[in-house]
Structures are given as structure tokens and as C-alpha cells.
Amino acid sequence: MKKLLIFIILLISISCEEIIYPDLESKDPILVVDAWLNNQNQSQTITLSSSQDYLDSTSIKFVSGAEVYITNDQGDKFNFTEKDNGNYTWNPDSNFSNLGNVGTEFLLNISYNGKKIVGSSAINRTSIIDSINFVKGEFPENSYYAEFWSNEKEGVGDAYWIKSFKNGIKQVRSQDIITCLDAGASSEGAIIDGIPFIPPIRRAVTRFERDETTDEFKSPFEYGDSLYVEIHSIPYEAFLFLNKVSIQIDRQGGFGELFAVSLANSPTNLTVENDSNFPIVGFFCVSEVNGMGNVLDDDEIEKIKKYNREW
């Protein structure tokens, strides 16, 4: 796979790209709901903001003054109070150490400017990570790659979002939306289930990048680097959402543009109950999370040699 990647990068360098500033239509801002929660024992945040003109690169326009809470199917209510501009948080307390267990269903309620916005989600089961391994890489020479190992649970219908953190920093480039159905399928039209995540998924936490000064590819991991991986369970609708977002934002350019699809709006699972014409974007999702980390230290390098770990 990586060689395909490199081959594509070689092709890209033949073509030519320029940054331009076309006239884009300016439209009224739309309410944006960023509500991705999990059932860990930690503070949960829902962010409200409004969309901005595409070429306006100033900070996010946060939306204050909304009433935000979620309820579960047992009738419990979790209030999200506005901590700072546009960020509404709920913190674990003596009653609830987290939002709930697998199987719990939730309803999001937002009241803003007389509009009643709702959305629903449920916590699905996630997959447990067994290990994070570093392996020897061939390109560039003497480099290190990483992969996570997790035996995906049997039974069709699971969906996951895999997030990774290198040296504690979340990898949020457009190519870092790693999602799959079960152990690696991209749609329900192909079943890959109950096995370790397939190589394109478990190795996607290794990101190939060029050094900013030399423009040469550098080793994805170096001695002392850490990698933390999280598997978030997501509902099927959230999988579709992330898939569509990924198609829209992962534009690598070059010859890849020959095979790009049309720009299209990403879906939402939110509705405005009392005004169906009121535009809204964003997503509400509650996940179960499993995470694990590892550091590329002497011990790991020893293991790479001992077990001859490579892709």
C-alpha cells in the first residue's frame, strides 16, 4: 500500500497546482452542532458554532446562549452547561460516572433562539486493542512504522472510528479519518468480520510525511516517539457521515483529482423539530472507547529485532 502511495506522490509531482482566490457566494451562517461524546469517565463537550464563508479564515464563530442537554432511554438527563463561548460541557458527578453503557440510547436536545433541535444516538460496543507494535520500515531506509492489533468481535454491524495521537497530539489531517465496518469493510456490501483489523486499517495510524525543510520523506516514528490509539464505536449513520466527510475533505490533489468526486454536502442526524426549513449541520454521536499506547524505546527496538517485525 505504501508503495502505491509513493507511486501516486511521484505522479503528483508532474502536475502543477496553484492556490487561487475565486469569488465565492456568501451565504447566511448556519448553526453547526459538534456533539461527539463518549462514555469515558471524563468531561464531555458539545460545541455550537456557525458556519463561515469558505475563504474567511478567522476563528470559529461560536454560538452562545443555547440550552443543551441529553436524555437517555431510562429517563436520565445530562445537562451541558456553557463553560466558555460555545462550548457546553457535562462533567461526571456522584450520580453518573459516565454517560452510560453499551446499548444505552440518547436524545440530544438543543434550544436556541426559539428553535428546538434534536438528534439521537446509541452506544455500540467497541473493539479491544491488544497491542500497539512498532515495526521496521523500508522507506525511507531505517525507519519505523506502527500498527495496532485488535481482534474485532464476531457479529456483523459494528462500526468504528479509529483515532491516533502521536506524542500526545491528535492526528487530525484530512487523511486521518479512519473508519470501517467490522474488521475493515467500507460498506455493508462486503463482509469482513471477526478477525484482526485488516492491514489498511491497522496500519493507517502510521502517517507518511515529508520533512518541512528538506521535503524528503521522514521516518513516521523515531526513537522516543509515542503512539496512542483509540477505537471509538459509532452508529452506522455516524460511519456514513464520516465516510462522506472524508471523501469531501481528503483532497490530495495531483493526479488523484482525475478520480475525485463532486463536492457535496455532508449529511446530518439533527433536525429542527419546530421549523423544518431552518438549516442545520453537524452530528450527534455517543461512543464507547478503547485505547492503548506505546513508546518506541529500547525495549520496543529489541522486540522488533527479536521477532523480526515488519509489514
Added chain:
Amino acid sequence: MFRKTYLLFFLFFISVNIYSQNNYTLNGFIKSASDGESLIGATIYINEIEGGVITNPYGFYSITLQEGEYNIEYRYIGYMSLKRKIILDKDQKIDIELLSEDVELENVLITSESENENVSSTEISTFKLDIGKINEIPTFLGEVDIIKAIQLIPGVSTVGEGGSGFNVRGGSVGQNLVLLDEAPVYNSSHLLGFLSVFNPDAVKDLKLYKGGIPARYGGRLSSILDIRMKDGNNKNKSISGGIGSIFSRLTIEAPIVKEKSSFILALRRSYADVLAKPFLKNSSFLNDGWALNFYDLTAKINFNLDEKNRIFFSSYLGRDNFRFDERQGFNWGNSTGTIRWNHLFNDRLFSNFTTIYSNYDYQLAFGSDDRNKFEWDSKIETLNLKPEFTYFIDTNNEFSVGGEFLIYRFEPANAQGVSDGKITDITIPKKYAFEGSFYLGNEQKFSNFSFSYGLRTSFYKYLGPGTKYIFNPSINPGERKTINSEIKMDKWENIQSFSNVEPRISINYKLNNSNSLKISYNKMVQYIHLLSNTAASSSLDVWTPSTNNIKPETVDSYAFGYFRNFKENLYESSIEIYYKNLKNQIDYIDGADILINKYIEGDLLFGIGRAYGMELLFRKKSGRLNGWVSYTLARTELKIDGINNFEWYPTRYDQTHNLKLTSNFDLNKRISLAGNFTFISGTPVTFPTSKYVIQGFVIPHNSNNSRNDRRIPNYHRLDFSVTIKGKKENKKGKIRKNNNSLVIGVYNVYNRRNPFSIYFSQGKKVVTESFVPGQVTRLSIIGSFVPSITYNFKL
């Protein structure tokens, strides 16, 4: 209705078949004197009746005339005409060999006059190009390319540089039927879309039907590109070839039994990897066993069994190979095989029986060891039987009848993944279909009117073994339909069938010898579909049959044209207006998963389409300066529930203005110059109006929810080439046996960065407290001028 039409048809046919007794038939083959190649579309002009016939794709002609004395002219462009006086008092077979104009001999022959074929024939929306003309056109990297050449014809376009295939009058790439010696070629591109798979050294002639499509062709909506291979020199052995920037070419042709049988074998191979290998030996990322090449092999053998029987075997094999090491890589290619038997039942009844095998497949393999790997291949295979009969009734009627029977086997994906030693098979079951058709057609002349009319009836069956998928109707248009039930069907069981009647008619009203009006209507039906939701079609795109969920695509296509020649047919001009009404057009949901998805039908959206436009052509076919100007004003739109608020939107390849200028000038006997100029309106694109941030990702948003409502900047380009031919005589003044030439060319002379697309992304930047990235990038696939040099030889 159906039966009645047939009946009328036959009555008409019979009525013309009753005529007087003393008629005799003159028939034969017309060939090139130098190499014995049959000449397609050569004219047999009878002075006494001020009319005549043209040869069919096998060089055969037949004309039935009353007893008498006739002055006959045999003519073909680029060849010297031949006049014959005959006394027709019995049936006669006269085979003719014409001399090429290049051969300079003193004799009684006269130089050919230009024909007024474009004015006098019923053919409308049709363009014929012989390989000699194609060879003169300046090209990208100096590689002579048939698909690039036809893009200079009015009404033909492409999504952009590097885009595979071509678009005709608003049709998608998969709506063209590309025939190589009658075998359908499912993917016509090497190296994405930069080069086409046809070796120009093995091609004799090609004809593109954009409209007015005769009843003998069917199966695709937009066009038929009929490419005929050379038969092979049946007089002398000849070796030709060349070395270009991309390919090395070698063609051998020779008689097997002189003037009875011959063969041609043409090979091409790219050699970038051969040249690069020594330099990359110690490269870190390309391991042993890497490859980057493409090749094709075109072969044909023909046997003249006797006066009445001739057999042809032709075959094409081509492949693109990208291999990273011994285990990992990607390859794709077509293979075709055609067996044809020409049989003359009598002087007037010509028949041809064709059996065709065609296959397109690709393979991918990833993974460094057997415990972790992924293997995936896909294939479409067809077997085709085609009997065809042409009955040359009299000078005014040429009747044809025939059929076509196709068996399809689709292998959408054979895919197996191994993860940590555990095997998962995600193969999608094979699909089978049968497509059959019968046709009748007649070419008829009535004083100033001539007609070409026909009827094709096609029938189609989607057959088991397979699965019939029943989907829940999508609640929201534009979203994935979920599966309701799956019904397993047995072998040969009928899952879904369709049938259609496809009338075809073209009428020519000849105002005089240099002016005519033409009108045509035809209905076309397409039962198999190329699924592709990307800007350009990719090598991985899969053909899929019509099913209980996918109806056959249809088009009603109308064209009207005025044809005019000037200066004794030296200049040809035409203006055509067309309108097409398309049904069951396919588009895709956002995020459609079109590969390895057994529920792919749930990701498809269906709607209607319309395409209309005007095409102008001004052409000078011969002389020191020759070439043509082509201009198209066009619009192509789709209306599909779930896209663009269910309103009309232009397709990705819609081009308002498309101007092409191509010319060739012979500076002297050895040096010729050629130039191309292209101007194309920007193609449609969807721009966002705004953006928003979810989980740190910047998502573009279009508040109008529109599709393709903006345009990328216009495209224009100039190409230029010089051809220097080797001296014809040697130092002693004798004519050299060998010919060679050097072609030096520049593509995109004035170095314009023509845009292919404009895309929106957050680039390498991340969202911070004070910054939300969002940049607009204009991409040029070919961002500079591209020089090339090609050497050609002929021994």
C-alpha cells in the same frame, strides 16, 4: 404496432425487388496496389447513371445495372482514379487495384477527384478518418493516438487531460461502443487516459458514428467507434516501426501465399522502466521485481480461400503493469479475438459471419507476506456471434439483415483478504446476461432523396445463477437504499428481461451536387453500464448488467444537418443540430461505494438526461495545406432525484464552446508542418459557499445544495510538430527501398497551465483558536509544454 412495422418494411422491400429481366451485376473487391489492403468506402462511379456505390468494410462492391455499355470510375482519396469502359452483357467480377498518389508513375491514370460523399450519402453525424490523416496530427509525447484524434471532431470531448476515453454529444465514456475489428474494447486507455490502446501502425481506417447510427450497430447510447485493422501486406514483406518518447513500435506484415493470404503483427511496448532500471537499482523504495510498463500486441491473418470465401483472424492483447515488487502491484488490460468469414452467396448477396471474444480485466495485490495480504481482481467477458447479410438489390437499394447474440459474464470482484493469517473472502458473485438483436436495414435512393432506414429489435435477459436484490425504497432521495431481501436464482433462471424496438432513419435531400439537407432519428438502448462516479473514468471501474433494479438506458436522438461542398469538393462544410432525450441515466449517492459492494444497486440514482447542440465543420481533405476547423456549441444535463434539488444540472464533461483547429502543411516533399489549436469552455464544478468545523475537520458546505453550478477557467492549447522524411533517392539517384521519418513536436507550445479542476481543502493546516483553514487549489494535469521526438522507419 411492432408486427405492422415489420410488415410494412417487407412490403416495401418486395415492391422494390420487382423489376425487369436484363439486369447484370458487376462486383468485386477494390484494393491498394502497393500492399493489397482492401479499401473501405472506395467509390465506384458510373458516369451513365451519374451515381454509384461504395465498397463495404471488406472492400467489396456490387452494383446491378441494365445491360449496356458503361464508363466506370474507381476512386479513393489519396489514390489515383482508374477509368474502365465495360460492356455489361453478363454478370462480371472486376477486382481493382488502385495506386497510391505517393507513387509517381507516368501512365494513363488521372489524379483522384474529391468525392462529394459527405453531401450525397445519407450519413449524418458521422466522421471518417484514415490512419494517414491521424498520423499527421501533433500529439502528446509524440505518440500517434486514435482516441486523441477523434477528440478533434465536432461533438467529441473529454473531461480533461489524462481523462480516459471520450465523450460524444454529452454521453459518458461508458456510452461509447469502441470496436476493434468488431470486437468491443471495454477500456480504451493505457496509463490512466494519457494514451489509447490502439496501435496506429495496425489500424487502417476508423469511423465514428455520433448519430444516424445504422441498424447494424447497437448496445450503446452515444456513439460507435468502428476501428478496422489492416489485413497485412499480401504482396511484399514489410517491416516498420518507430521509437518514441513512450513506446517502441514494431510491425511486421507479409504475404503467406502471395495475393492469397497475409498477416500483420504489430507490437508496442513502453520502455520507461527499461531505461530507468539501471538508475534505480539501489533505490530504497523500488524493490526487486518492480515494473512500470504497458504493451500491446495486435495481430491479424487473412486467407482468400477462393473467389467466394475469405477468412480473417484478428486479435488484440494489451496490458498495463504497475508492480512495486514481486508480490504487490496493479495491472489491467483488454484481450480480444475475432474470427470472420466473408462469403459471397452470389454476385449480389454478401455475407459475413463473425465470432468475437472480448475480455477486460484487472488485478491488484497488496501485502508483503502470506499472512497479511489482499488480492482482488475483476473481469468482464463477452462472447459474441454476428451473422450479417447485405443484398445489393439494384443501383438504388442495398438491403441488409442480420443479428447479434452476446453472452456476458461479469466478475465484479473476486477479492480475498488475509489478516494475521485469517482469510476473509469478499468475492461478489458472478453475474450473467444475454443480449440479442435482429436488424433489417435498407439504403434507398429516389432521385434527389436518399434514405437509410432500419429497425433493430433487441432483447435482454439477466440470468441466474445470481441473486435478485430487493431494496427498501429510499425514504430520502439521494441516500443509500437498504436491502430488504435477497432471492437466490438458479442457473439459467430469468431474473429480469427487457426488450426494445429501435427504429433508425436518415434522409438526405440533395439540393444539387454540392448542397444537401439531412435529417435523422434513432433510438439506442444500452443494457450494460459502466459505473463510474469520479471525474475521469478509472481502470477499476466495473461494467454492470441491467437488473431488476437497473433499467436499460435509452436515448431518442434527432439530428438535422446542412452539408455543402465548395470548389469541386475540395472543401467540405457542414452544420448540424442535434437533440437527445435520455432515459434511465445513472448517477450516484454521495459516498457511493462502487467497488466490491454487492449492494451497489442501492447506491445508484436514476433519472433523465438531455443533450443538445450545434456542430460546425469546415474541412479541406487534400492539397498541400489540409485540415479542419471544428466548433461545437453544446449543453448536456441530467435531472436526478437526490441531486441538485431535483433540478437540471450540467454533467462534469459539459462544454459550452469547443473549438478545434487542426492543419497540416507540406512545406516541400520532405518536410511537413502540423498544428493543433484547442479552445474549450471551462467544465462545470461545484463550489462551496461556506465551511464549518466538526471534530477539528474543516467541512465545505454549499448552502444552495447545488451541483456543477460554476465553471473552471477556459482551456486553450497549441500543439505543433514537424515531420522530416528521409530522402527518397540515394546518392546515386536511385529510389531508396527504405523510408524513414523524424517527428519533432511540442505539446502545449505556449506553456499554459490549463486547469483540470479546482478543489477545496484545508491543506496541511489545522484548526486553531484563531484560524480556520480553507484553501482553493487549481490543478493542471500537464503544467508545462511537453516536447517530444519520434523516429519512424519502414523497411
